[in-house]
Amino acid sequence: MTRTKVALVGIGKIALDQHVPALAASPDWELAATISRKGEVPGIPAHTDFAAFLAERPDVPVVSLCLPPVPRFAHAEAALLAGRHVMLEKPPGATLAEVHELQALARDRGLTLYATxxxxxxxxxxxxxxxxxxxxxxxxxxxxxxxVRKWHPGQDWVFEPGGMGVFDPGINALSILTEILPRPVHLTGARLEFPENRQTPIAAQLTFSGNVTADFDWRQQGPQTWDIEVRTDRGELALRMGGNVLEIDGKPAAGEATIMGEYPALYARMAELVRAGESEVDLAPMVHVADALTLGRRVAVEPFDF
Structure with a gap:
């Protein structure tokens, strides 16, 4: 089977740790180009200018964007205008409005847009x-x-406007919550802890309708904690290890303690969407973040530096 060429934009930690290995193992995709100011992947043609890449490489029909949220819109828009299908790293953009605009552009041009x-x-x-x-x-x-020092070492952009702060990882939890709950919930309140020298929160405590609460913190050292616990009329469920291990009433029920399957599954889904001529853009997790930043009570805490 012929593999489809894809370009990877933004060769940073997440691209090297997850996207590159997933593409290398994929039966659907061939990593045909990278675009980055500094980063490269050995053996892959490297570009530093995105506009030049779009003009010079019409043979690459798909672009996967691993850039931070703020510059992502301009790249996604340019790619769609150039007739390329686009895959977006999470969160899909810096604002909801810009992602809606990309949705409309992809729809009007018959292209795939996948917000992963x-x-x-x-x-x-x-x-x-x-x-x-x-x-x-x-x-x-x-x-x-x-x-944050482990997962975003020295990456000051996460604390700049649009970087989302602790919601950069926290939105992963919200993406699971909005996927598994039978009925949607909405945010009712939030407490946001902002370091005195930063523009985005380093911790957040959230309350939702339906007796749902959340505790996000970017200051934990040692073992990391990614848990979701749900109470029901017939037992209790817990998702551990970022959604990779399921417990029912305190006993292991499904899953395995590894996250290596997530990005291969994303690229397999992107291949399905391109073949079907469809898009997939679910903004529910991002809506909760926007609501938290709207309703949240800001509390100043000690300065943070890498």
Whole structure:
């Protein structure tokens, strides 16, 4: 089977850790080009100018964007205008309005736009959704605590406007929550902790309708915590390890403690969408973040530096 050529834009940590290995193992895709100011992938033609790439490489029909959220819109728009299908790393943009604009542009031009949520591809998410579908949810709590120095070393953009701060990882939890709950919930309040020297929060405590709460923190050292616990009328469910391990009433039920399958699954889904001529853009997780930044009470905390 002939593999489709794809270009990877933004060769940083997430691209090298996840996208490149997923593409190398994929039966659907051939990594044919990279576009980055500094980063490269050995053996792959490297470009530094995106406009020049679009003009010089009409043989590459798909672009996967791994850039930070703020510059992503301009690249996605240019790619769609050039007739390329576009895959977006999470979150799909810096604002909801710009993603709606990309949706319309892709639709009008008959192109695929895929807003990915990698945590939804975790091993235990689908069985958790199926288990909850037959039950009444009485409440839930998310604990999503990790070390920003480990996952975003020296990346100051995460603390700049549009970088989302602790919601950069927290939106992964929200992507799982919005996938598995039988009925949607909405945010009712938030407490946001902003370092005195930063523009985005380093921690957040959220409350939702339906007795759902969340605790996000980017200051955890040692073991990282990515848990979602759900109470129902017929038992309790817990998703551990970022959605990769399922427990029912405290006993292991499904999944495995590895996240390596998430990005291969994303690229397999992108291949399906391109073949079908369809798009997939679910903005529910991003809506919760926008609501938290609207309703949240801001609390100043100690300065943060890498």
């Amino acid at each position: 949520w990698h945590s939804r591809m975790a091993h235990a998410v689908a069985p958790a959704k199926a288990w909850l579908a037959e039950r009444t949810v009485q409440g839930a709590h998310i604990t999503w605590r990790e070390d």
